[in-house]
Amino acid sequence: MDYEVSRKVWESQVPVQFTLQSGGTLGDPLPYYTMLPRFTYLALALPKALTSFNRREDGETIHVEKVWLEANGKPLKMYIPIGVINDQANLLETDSILEISVKTSTAPPKFQMVDRDMMEAMFMQNIKEADYLKTKAEVTQSMMKDELPQLWRSVVNNNFDEFWGINRKLMETNNEFSHVPLRIYYKDEPFKQALLTIKHTDGSLRTIGESIAEILRLSPPTSSESSTPTSESSSSSSDATPSGERRLISHGIDIPSHTPLIFAAKNLSYPDNFVHIVISV
Amino acid sequence: MSDYRKLIIERLEDVKTRNKQVASVYNNYSKLAEALIKKQKYGAPRSGVSLEENEELVKTKAEMADLYRSKCQNDQRLINANHAIIEYEKKTNALIAEKSKLEAVKHNLAGKYARTEVELQRLKSDNELMNDERIATNATVTMMTQQIQEMENDRIHFLNKIRELNATRIDMMNAEVALEEQRRHSRVQDMITSAINDVSDKDLKLEAMLKKMPETNANGDLLLGDSLPSRSEFNFECDEGEVNDVLWLDGETFATGGSDRKIKIWKTDGHGGQTRIDVLAGSNAAFTRIDYERDRKHLIASSNDKNVRLWNLDTSRLMSTLSGHADQVTCVKFYQSHSAVSGSADRVIKIWDLQNQRCSRSLFPASKILDVATNMGGSPSLFATGHFDKKLRFYDGRSSDPVKTVEMGGRITSLDVTMSGCELLVSTRDDTITLMDLRSFQTVHCYSAENYRTSSDSSRVILSSGNEYVAAGSSNGCVFIWNRNTTKLEKRLSSSSENPIFSLSWNPTGYGLLSSSKQKVVTLWK
Numbered sequence: 133m134d135y136e137v138s139r140k141v142w143e144s145q146v147p148v149q150f151t152l153q154s155g156g157t158l159g160d161p162l163p164y165y166t167m168l169p170r171f172t173y174l175a176l177a178l179p180k181a182l183t184s185f186n187r188r189e190d191g192e193t194i195h196v197e198k199v200w201l202e203a204n205g206k207p208l209k210m211y212i213p214i215g216v217i218n219d220q221a222n223l224l225e226t227d228s229i230l231e232i233s234v235k236t237s238t239a240p241p242k243f244q245m246v247d248r249d250m251m252e253a254m255f256m257q258n259i260k261e262a263d264y265l266k267t268k269a270e271v272t273q274s275m276m277k278d279e280l281p282q283l284w285r286s287v288v289n290n291n292f293d294e295f296w297g298i299n300r301k302l303m304e305t306n307n308e309f310s311h312v313p314l315r316i317y318y319k320d321e322p323f324k325q326a327l328l329t330i331k332h333t334d335g336s337l338r339t340i341g342e343s344i345a346e347i348l349r350l351s352p353p354t355s356s357e358s359s360t361p362t363s364e365s366s367s368s369s370s371d372a373t374p375s376g377e378r379r380l381i382s383h384g385i386d387i388p389s390h391t392p393l394i395f396a397a398k399n400l401s402y403p404d405n406f407v408h409i410v411i412s413v
Numbered sequence: 414m415s416d417y418r419k420l421i422i423e424r425l426e427d428v429k430t431r432n433k434q435v436a437s438v439y440n441n442y443s444k445l446a447e448a449l450i451k452k453q454k455y456g457a458p459r460s461g462v463s464l465e466e467n468e469e470l471v472k473t474k475a476e477m478a479d480l481y482r483s484k485c486q487n488d489q490r491l492i493n494a495n496h497a498i499i500e501y502e503k504k505t506n507a508l509i510a511e512k513s514k515l516e517a518v519k520h521n522l523a524g525k526y527a528r529t530e531v532e533l534q535r536l537k538s539d540n541e542l543m544n545d546e547r548i549a550t551n552a553t554v555t556m557m558t559q560q561i562q563e564m565e566n567d568r569i570h571f572l573n574k575i576r577e578l579n580a581t582r583i584d585m586m587n588a589e590v591a592l593e594e595q596r597r598h599s600r601v602q603d604m605i606t607s608a609i610n611d612v613s614d615k616d617l618k619l620e621a622m623l624k625k626m627p628e629t630n631a632n633g634d635l636l637l638g639d640s641l642p643s644r645s646e647f648n649f650e651c652d653e654g655e656v657n658d659v660l661w662l663d664g665e666t667f668a669t670g671g672s673d674r675k676i677k678i679w680k681t682d683g684h685g686g687q688t689r690i691d692v693l694a695g696s697n698a699a700f701t702r703i704d705y706e707r708d709r710k711h712l713i714a715s716s717n718d719k720n721v722r723l724w725n726l727d728t729s730r731l732m733s734t735l736s737g738h739a740d741q742v743t744c745v746k747f748y749q750s751h752s753a754v755s756g757s758a759d760r761v762i763k764i765w766d767l768q769n770q771r772c773s774r775s776l777f778p779a780s781k782i783l784d785v786a787t788n789m790g791g792s793p794s795l796f797a798t799g800h801f802d803k804k805l806r807f808y809d810g811r812s813s814d815p816v817k818t819v820e821m822g823g824r825i826t827s828l829d830v831t832m833s834g835c836e837l838l839v840s841t842r843d844d845t846i847t848l849m850d851l852r853s854f855q856t857v858h859c860y861s862a863e864n865y866r867t868s869s870d871s872s873r874v875i876l877s878s879g880n881e882y883v884a885a886g887s888s889n890g891c892v893f894i895w896n897r898n899t900t901k902l903e904k905r906l907s908s909s910s911e912n913p914i915f916s917l918s919w920n921p922t923g924y925g926l927l928s929s930s931k932q933k934v935v936t937l938w939k
Binding site for chain 2: 134136137140141143144145146147165166167184229383384385386387388390391392395400
């Protein structure tokens, strides 16, 4: 573990503005402004915003199960860390505020409200999936019963030391990672995930740029047809060309494409042990 | 190799720097929001400083007034509370005292309870003991009830047996009476027969006797019966010393016994003389009493050698010697059919079975026996004994205790029974002679005289053959004769000597009286 990188990654924050759009007769209350850690989830932040909105005495009480969230005109996926949501929303600008609209109208079909308990279950499932990719789930299976819930509690309570007291087992295994848990967010499609080893067949370390090129090459046929010539031309070009043409955004920064995949897996992953990378074309 | 790391760190720092301004704005915004919320929650805004101060001052004064009022109330409450505390302390002390009292009472009750428990335990054990005793008593009662039942059965059985024995006794008494009557009848027949046989020989003697007899009645007829003696026919010395007893055996034969330890048989010849015809020997000491049974011709005599002897006069042979007494035998009499009664100085009365020659019973009157009398008319088994202790005792031969005891005036020296067996003549050493009715044990007559003195403890008194006269010898050698019925002294016979007279015997024919003396002299009075 690289303490400096991990610490800075943990302490990264996102400025968020919650704006209630209920269309009440007395007008909407003022927006709720707060700084949220990148690794947290909307399921944890939304109750605080609603508490602020319900503090007005002249409005109706708004219940969490009757609202849905929207950003940039699209319903939000509440199970994705806020940092990733912010990276997707600010592809063109690097320092803008994440604006989330809290709506009380009927939710669109694609929106799925995720409450705290559901989020906890999904979080622990992600950790197990990541560990399966790395060690065939040996570490999570040998963990004590209370350690996974403790990881979740440290995320909720923003406790770095407590989190890494247990997460160290997941990152510093006896053997090398079999595969690297990596998720690619490309355009408006669901994230992409593939089996990626740490090293090439010749023993050299695989880089993030190579991994992403490989994942994009394995895209579905429809999108691959449209993107194949570009990827192939890009990969066949010199090293300077790909970094200039494609930005690999994670934790709000551009990750150098020559970063080893193993380094990213150990130091740039989110608390659910996945490396979430948003690609800006 | 590490250029990507530097690059990442740099870029993270850049993002942090750019967010710094926004973060500060956001934090301040949050603080302001919180402050606003607090203000809305806790108080109204103030308008002016001076106005506020004045209001505060007024408020403070009002608060002070309230505080003073509260203080007064609190002081009053404190005083009341103190009073209440004092009162409660008093109550508490009273309760404590009462508690102590109740504790003492409780202690007493506990002690009493303990004592009651002990007593209850004791009573319980006593009750168990009484129950056991009751059970035992019930068992005893049951057993004794059974015993009573058995004894009742035994009693009924014995009553039946007594009734049977009484019937048997009555039968035996009737038989005895019949036998006695038959015996007397035989004796009378024998006498008549012998008189008829001897009438020719005795005609002359009878005439001589009639000439000598002075008495006739008014008509001049000869009076047969007891002849009152008036003179001495003859006297003779027959022993070496005292002649203790003399007895007519029949009309002309008599026996004497005394200190010469011999029984001599004499025969009178009608001419004023006597002849010794036999001598019975065997004793080692003086003879005391002689008795004779005419039917069997048995003569029995008691002796000072502690024995009683029986002779057969037909054969002049000693038949048996009856020993058992521990001291001198003072008297002996034939008793019932085959028995004899003897009295001794050892204070024992013995009844002898003459057939088996043994003592069949011993009686213990605790006093020396001086004379014995049998052939009581009321009961064949009844006999009387005269004692040194002045008591006359009547015995039934079947029991050990006297059936009657009569106190006399002096030692009883001699007894004689009338022919009818209904009266008893008793001589005592107070110089009186008493005739007693045997049916009522009352005195019928009493005989005494001016110069009459009982000669010894064994001096003899007799009735005449016809029971018309009572004769006794005196210590001065005289013979006194009283009329039995009138108690009048009929005759006083004096002898030449002054020796005491020990024994008398009246002839069965009524004519002739023998007296024996202390000095070897026997006298025949006619």
